[in-house]
Amino acid sequence: MIPLSYYLVLSGILFVLGVMGFLIKRNIIVIFMSIELMLNAVNLSFLAFAWRWQAVAGQLFVFFVMIVAAAEAAVGLAIIIAIFRTRETLNVDRVNLLKL
Amino acid sequence: MHELLFFIFAALCVGAAVNLLVQRHPINSALSLVVVMLALAMIYLLLGAEFVAAVQVIVYAGAIMVLFVFVIMLLNAGEEERTAGSRVASLFGIPGVFVLGGVIAWIFLGKTAPQEDVGLGSFLPATRDIAKALFTDFLLPFEITTVLILIAIMGAVVIARREEHR
Numbered sequence: 001m002i003p004l005s006y007y008l009v010l011s012g013i014l015f016v017l018g019v020m021g022f023l024i025k026r027n028i029i030v031i032f033m034s035i036e037l038m039l040n041a042v043n044l045s046f047l048a049f050a051w052r053w054q055a056v057a058g059q060l061f062v063f064f065v066m067i068v069a070a071a072e073a074a075v076g077l078a079i080i081i082a083i084f085r086t087r088e089t090l091n092v093d094r095v096n097l098l099k100l
Numbered sequence: 101m102h103e104l105l106f107f108i109f110a111a112l113c114v115g116a117a118v119n120l121l122v123q124r125h126p127i128n129s130a131l132s133l134v135v136v137m138l139a140l141a142m143i144y145l146l147l148g149a150e151f152v153a154a155v156q157v158i159v160y161a162g163a164i165m166v167l168f169v170f171v172i173m174l175l176n177a178g179e180e181e182r183t184a185g186s187r188v189a190s191l192f193g194i195p196g197v198f199v200l201g202g203v204i205a206w207i208f209l210g211k212t213a214p215q216e217d218v219g220l221g222s223f224l225p226a227t228r229d230i231a232k233a234l235f236t237d238f239l240l241p242f243e244i245t246t247v248l249i250l251i252a253i254m255g256a257v258v259i260a261r262r263e264e265h266r
Contacts, residue, residue, distance in 0.1 A: 001102065001103070001217030001218065001219065002102060002103060002106045002146075002217065002218050003215060003216070003217055003218070004215075004216050004217070004218055005208045005209055005215070006106070006110075007143070007147065007218065008204075008208040009204070009205050009208050009209060010110050010113065010114070010143070012201060012204030012205060012208065013114055013117075013201065013205075014113060014114070014117055014136070015204070016197055016198075016200055016201035016204070017114070017117040017118065017120075017121065018117075019197050019200065020121060020194070020197045021120060021121045023189050023190075023193040023194065023197065024121065024189075024190075024194070025121070025180070026180055026181060026182075027126055027177065027180045029126045029129075029130075029168065029171065029172060029175075029177060030120075030126055030129045030180070032168075033120065033129055033130060033133050033168065034120075036133065036160075036164065037117060037120065037133065037136065040136065040137060040140055040160070043140075043152075043156075044140060044143065044144075047144055047147045047149050047152065048147060048218075050147075050149070050223075051147045051148060051149075051218060051223050052216065054223050056225045056229050056230055056233045057233065057237075057238075059149050059151070059152050059225065059230060060230065060233055060234055060238055062149070062152050063152070063155065063234070064241060064245060066155065066156075066159055066160065067245045067248070067249065068245070068248070069160075069164065070159060070163065070164055070249070070252075071248055071249055071251075071252035072252075073164045073167055073168070074167065074252050074253065074255075074256040075252050075255050075256050075259065077167055077168070077171045077256075077260075078255070078256040078257075078259040078260035079259055080171060080175075081171065081174070081175065081259075081260045082259050082260060084175050085262070090126075090175065090177055091180075091181050
């Protein structure tokens, strides 16, 4: 039998790896993927706690997180395309103006 | 069997997540992220969330990652350039991340953490229960997310459109 805390620690490890990717990666698409990794880690802890309290609501929250992640991915990737069209680069260190 | 499945897929998850950070080409990172999401879907199954696991595979590993791969190919993204990032990020960020991970592990493995053992199939809500809760108790959030998706679609089209009238 696996203690519930193992699932939560796995979720914590994935979240920390996502934060680290956000800090060390320089490619804007990979930074965006790190955000998705963090969202997935939080989904895992939602499901672990849904199991703990035997609550369906925890699983529903995962759906809402997924929906918001899908919307975020669509808008974020559109912004990346718009940035690439004017800057010709995906390196975040070269993107230092808000103006498109 | 349960322990074996958990440790196999947890190791796969963490390994692929580390690979996402190590790889320098974005397409390799995207494929490692697909592996993370598929392994997470198996771990969701172990927690009794069958429908969420299916949605994870279809929506996350399917739709969202296809969007990422399309954008990588559309922009013809090459190897990541090595540039010196912010010094504050490397000086305080990386140790801070390790401290954060240590604190999370310390809290969840401590005495006040939930000690229950996850039994396979001890909490197995049917898809019908999920749908019932979604369309009764959570009807308002559900409707709001439909509006959110609509706004996101319009926003993505407007932002990514090539402006030709200028």
